[in-house]
Structures are given as structure tokens and as C-alpha cells.
Amino acid sequence: MTDPDLPPHSIDAEQATLGAMLISEYAALQICEILTAGDFYRPAHQLIFTAVNRVRTDLGGPDPVATAEILRADGDLERCGGAPYLHTLVATVAAPMSGPYHAHRVRGYAATRRLITAGHHIAQRGYEAAMGDDPIATVAGLTDTAIRDLEAVRDFELDDNTPTPTIEEFLAVHDEEYDWIVPHLLERGDRLILTGGEGTGKSTLFRQLALTIAAGCHPFGASPITPRRVLIIDCENSERHLRRRLRDLTDQAARIGYPIPASGLWIECRPEGMDLARDRDVSWLMQRIARIRPDVVTIGPLYRLVPRAINSDDEAAPILAALNLIRARGACVLLEAHAGHATTGQGGSRDLRPRGSSALMGWPEFGYGLRKTEPRLGADGAHHRRVELEPWRGDRDEREWPQVLEAGGRWPWMEPQSLAVNPYTARGAR
Template sequence: MSGEDFTRVPPQDLDAEQAVLGAMLLSKDAILEAIEIVTSADFYRPAHATVFDTVCSMAVRGEPCDPITVGGQLDQDGNLARVGGASYLHDLVQAVPTAANAEYYAERVRDLALLRGVIEAGTRAVASGFAADGDPQEIAERAVADMQAARDRGLADRDAPPVDLVDFLAQADDEPDWVIPGVLARWDRLMVTAGEGGGKSLMLRQILMRAAAGLHPFKRARIRPVKVLLVDVENSADQARPWLRRMAAAAAEEGAPIPAGRVTVEIPDRGLDLTNPADRSWLARRVERVKPDLIAIGPLYKLALGNPNEEETARGLMSALEMLRTVSGGAALLIEAHSPHAAPGVKRRDLRPIGSSLWLRWPEFGFGLSPANGMGAEELRLMDWLPWRGSRSVRDWPAQFYEGATWPWTPVEQAGTAPIPAGTLTEEQAVAAGLIPAQSEQPEFWDDRQIG
């Protein structure tokens, strides 16, 4: 090994260290995230370790942590000048693009600290080997122990004990933290696809607006109203406003008017590229301010300027969307995406989202709207609600939707049970065609019960 190997600068990222501390000085949530990931020993710069310890100590005592209060504590401890003075604390705040990314910055600091630990352990092992100081077996065992210590960094004592299957199965299942009872829980991701003009935008807006009004999206039932955010990067304000106005009026007709402060609409004039740090930070600030329970955003292909088929673009966009869930405190996410054109000779188009195959595994739920077959289906604009990925949890989804009158879409509990609008088929014709069952067999889907 050359002398150069011992004089290289160890792996470190002072920008990431500053970002961690800056986020902690901006957000209580960032403090909680950081202390779960890093310790003061993980910081390469000693001054940063001192600031980290001070913030953690103040947070444990329940004291506010900002550049003024932390600066006062550092001054009291005689460490303010040592860390760069009060101005440096303000520099830390300016160095962080958004406090929402504190977890990412902390993981970066932790990973580089691990690499430094590995280098230190390896250096000691090399030195011991050359010195032949002691029994070779003991030297090898010390080297292994040093490497394990570098890997664990004292975290092994904080690990939860292994759980036996018997104990695991004896634990009660937690009730989901519902945003929409039986449909979407906090942190859930639902991606909806369809072709151009397939109605997916209206579907997401309908779910959003009914949830804000305290109405179940698929049943005539009341739920707890939630705060929602619509981020529409495809339609102009003039295009979106009439539909939202109609939906607000429809909610009011059902006795559930939507009050001010319940729905926030963001329609960026210049588009949105969530792989761009400036756009990502802008949207993070909006979400942090609104704190919605439910977010609808899309379409997917207009959220990034890169090639949607490339994994690098997809991973950057996924990271940005995950950030939205984090800064909102776990909002359920509705994502609109386009599906490919139907192949020649194929009647039903592929409903999977256009872009990298990573999207097929990412959401908890993936459904597509596809025109149904059968007599009268076209007149009804009857659409099948088809999964293009296996759901990770059992939820109460309709089987079909048809074009509604008051709301854009009316759900159908079982395939082939749609009511027939006036001016299309008679009920006898619809029964004969197998589009709906006989009256005595029709299921009761709409109801007036309270949910949640």
C-alpha cells in the first residue's frame, strides 16, 4: 500500500452535514428524523458535531431550536465562537433547500461516516498485519471485531429484539389510519391510468372533492372531511375551474358544502419538473403550508422533463413524490398517468402507465379505466375499473363506472349492474343483453350510512 493511500481525504460531504443541521434548525420533524439516523460522531467536522449535540439536548428539554436559541445555548456553553459564530448558524439555515429532505441528508452523512469507519478499521488491520504484533489468529479476530464495530457504530444496542413467528401472529392487526374509510389510508399511493380523454382527471378530482366535502367517493355515505390538494400540470385554470365549480355545487346539493380552507388548487403556469431542485422545493413549501390529508397530482409524464422510459428519470420523480408524502405527514397520494396506445388488432389497450417499469411496482394500488364491452356500454360510457398491479391490501373498490349526471362518474359495485339512463336502452333490453341483472337481483350499492 502506497503512502498516498494514507494521506487521502476521508469520505465526507460538508454540504450534507450543513443541510442536516440547517433542517434541524428549521423543523421539529427534521430533528426527530435526524436523531434516528445519525449521531454526533457521524459528522466529519467537529463544529457540526457540537451544533448537533446542542440541538438534540435542547430538543430533549422541550426548548425551541432555531438559530437564535441555539446560538444562545452555544454561547452559554462557551462553544459559539468554536462553531463559527452566530452568523454560521444562519448560514446553515440558508444552506438547506428544504427541511423535507432531512432524512436524505442524514442518510448521506451516516453512510459516509460508515465508510470512514471501514477505512479506519482497515488501516488498523493493515498496520497490525505488518507489525506482526501478537498471535496471527488474534490479529485476524481483532480486525473482524473492528470491522463489525465500524458497521454497527454502537447502533446494535438500539435494535429491537428478533420477533418469533408465534409472537408475531399473536399481535393484533392495526386498524389503518384512514383518509377515506375502506379505500385509502395515510401513506397510500393510488395510480390511475387511462387513454387520452379517458376520464382519469375527472376521476381523481371527484375522489378529491367528495373527500373534502365529507362524502365517500363511491357511496352515498358520509365520512370525516379531509384537507386536500390538487396539483394539475396539464389543464389551465380556465379548463379546471368549471369542473371544480360543478363538483362543489354537487356536494352542496348533497348537503355537504365544501368550506374555505378545505381544498387547495395549484396549477403552475410554467409547468413543473420535480427532478429540478427549484421546482421540487417550491412544491414542498406549498405542501408544508397546506398539510393536506390527500393529494392528487399529474399527469405523470408532465412532472419531469427527462425521458419517462429511463430509470434515472423515474427514480428522481419517485423521490420527489415520496418527499410530498413526507412533508405532508403521510398524505395519501393520487397520481394520474397515461397508458400506451392500443396495439394494432388489440381491442383493449394496455393499462399500465407509460414510462419506466419501476412504476409497476411503486404504488400500493394501480387501476385503469377501460371502455367496457356489451350492448349499451358505449351509450352509457360504461368503464371497467381494472387493476394493472396486485393490490397490497384489500380495499373496497367498485368494478365499473358509468358517466354520471351530477358527478362525472357513478360507481357500480359489480360488473354489469349499471342503471340505464333515459333515452338509451329499455330496462328489458339491458337485462336481455346481460348488461344489468333483473330488478330482483340488483344489488344495493348506494346507501346513506355514516362511515368513519
């Protein structure tokens, strides 16, 4: 604010806030938790804020060109300075991650303006009452009105029209049906972290989950399920390495009658890793989510999603916030992570919880780790590798994840009781 004769405001802060929203979905999500349109001092900025959010709802992320088109269609583009002004807003942004900081400044100025206005109204009513016949008789009413004015400053644009439901009203809504991605295994929006030591087969299991869900086959059996759109984001392996692994699984799926639909499985290889604490990488990720609209996203391993150790909740917060953006788009998020090195119990078994901040343990609905166990001698005379799927946190819902997995069946990992099923009679090879 530079002019003392004007109400408190900062055009620079408003421009920086809107510029961050125009280029970063991550920043926009945080800013919308801080501000409403009415917090902006300049009316044009209120219109731009509303248009940006309409674009985010329609396209899944910000887009300056689409924002200009919406403003033009509403007849507001010229009032907002035209398309060049949107480019000016973007140019003011030194770092999109600073957008929430500027949003707090905008909110602070807005609250101050409302407080000043409320104070003027309170003072005006006081003077008017003092000039009446009996000012003492109006004290209670003036006080109540003043309190309501101040509460209105606090609650500005707070949506308080929806009443808190009673137990009867709450249970009158029947929406308990599961929105299954894999019946009794994964529901839309679930978050899962799978851990394990080196060589336990967790990456193989991750690829198996992705491919079978895309193909329309239960991950641990041969029963058909509805094929889903799956996005694999591999931040460890090269394209060549991943292609070898997926080709074998894809060929096997076709052999047993589950060819993958052309648009069922999408692949992104980022062997250089990512940094989900950086706005640029979060924007890259959300652009793919908006374009592909996956039902399931497998991503990891965790240590490749940020180029530093995640030892505190503050360090974990931006990574988990970015992953929650995926979930907010209606997808299951399956995260691969390495287990900790510590040992537990008298036997000294490895701690299967993910390395790092305790926030990682509280984030998912389901947390499982693969633990090697003694191989089993099969009917073919070979020793079959076995792992236990061990929970390292309490499940938030009842699901039918297997307790033991064994190699040697139609898929790399199967439940032992499923190994006796002939893979070619389960659905019929094509």
C-alpha cells in the first residue's frame, strides 16, 4: 500500500497471487484455501480469480489462454486489461511457491479494510444513538449490532448456509456403496504405500498391479474386473529396462485372454527422478493427470520423488500434498518406498515402515511391506520364492489383500492357493 488516502491494499501482492495461480496448480490449490474473490481490492482481480478457478475445474489445472477465453466470453476481458494483462501477471511471478505468501498478504489487507468499514459503521450508529432521546436504552442493541458487524468481518464469504446435520439427517443419505477399482481390494481414491527391502520383488508387484488393472484382470487371480486407466510413473528405471519388464507381462496378459486396451496403460519414465517440493515438477505431474485422467497412478520409488532425505514432517508435507492432488482427481495412488534399515523384535527382523518422517506412516489408507520367507517346494520339484505381505499400519477399511505371495504362477506373484488353477482355462486364451 502506497497511498494513505486509499483503503489498505497491495496491488503487487494481488498480481503475484494471481500470476502464481495462472501457472501452478499446486499454488492455486493452496491459494484457494486462503482467499475468496471478494478479498481482492481491484475488481478486475476478482474477475480473474473467478475465471482461473473455472478453468481449473474444467481442465484440471490453470491455463492463461483458457482464462482469457472465459473472460472474453463473459464480456470481462477488456475490463481486466485484456490478454496482455494476464501475461503481465505471469511475468510478475519470480517463484510460484511464493503465491500462498502473497495470498496471506491479500487476505490480511482485505480483513483490515472490512474491519475499518465495520468500525466506521459502529461509530456512526453510536453518534446517531447519542443524538437520540434515550441513548442509554440503545446500549444493548448497539453492542449486539457491533458484535455482529465484527463477526461478519471474521466470517466474510464463509459458506454457512449448510446446517450441521443431525444423526437422522446424516444417515438418511445412502452412499455407502464402494466405488471399486478392484473389488474388495482398491476403492477409488485409496492411497497405498508398498515397501520392502532390495530384491524382495516390490517393483515387480507394482508393475503387476498396474498391468492387470489396466487389462481388466484381478491382480492375484484370473477373475475379470472392469479395465481401468492406469498411469505408471517410474522414477528409477530407464525406458529400455522398463520396456523389457512390461513386454513380458503384456504378452502374458494377452495369452490368458486379457489384452490391454490401447488407452488403458500409460507410461512415464523419469530415471533422473523428480522433486515434488518444486512447483515445476508438480505442474508437470498434474498436467499428465489432467490429460490422461487415470483411475490408478503407480509412482515411485519415494526416495526418487525428492532429492533429499525426508526426515521431518515439514519435509514430507509438500510431497504428500502433491500426491493428494492426484487423489483429489479421483485416482488411487500407489506409492513404492524402501523399507527402513532398523530391526525390530528379538529376531531382529527388518522394520518395513517407510524410511523418514512419521507423516509417511499416517498418510496412506493401507501400508504393506514385502518380507522374504522360506521358499516352498512345488509339485514341479522347484523351490518357489515366497514373501509375506505384512501390514505396517492398521488398515482404515476391510480389504482382501493376500497375506502370502508366491512366484511361479500366471503372474510373477500369486496367492499360493491360486497356483493350482490352469491359467488357460480361467477365462480362455485368445
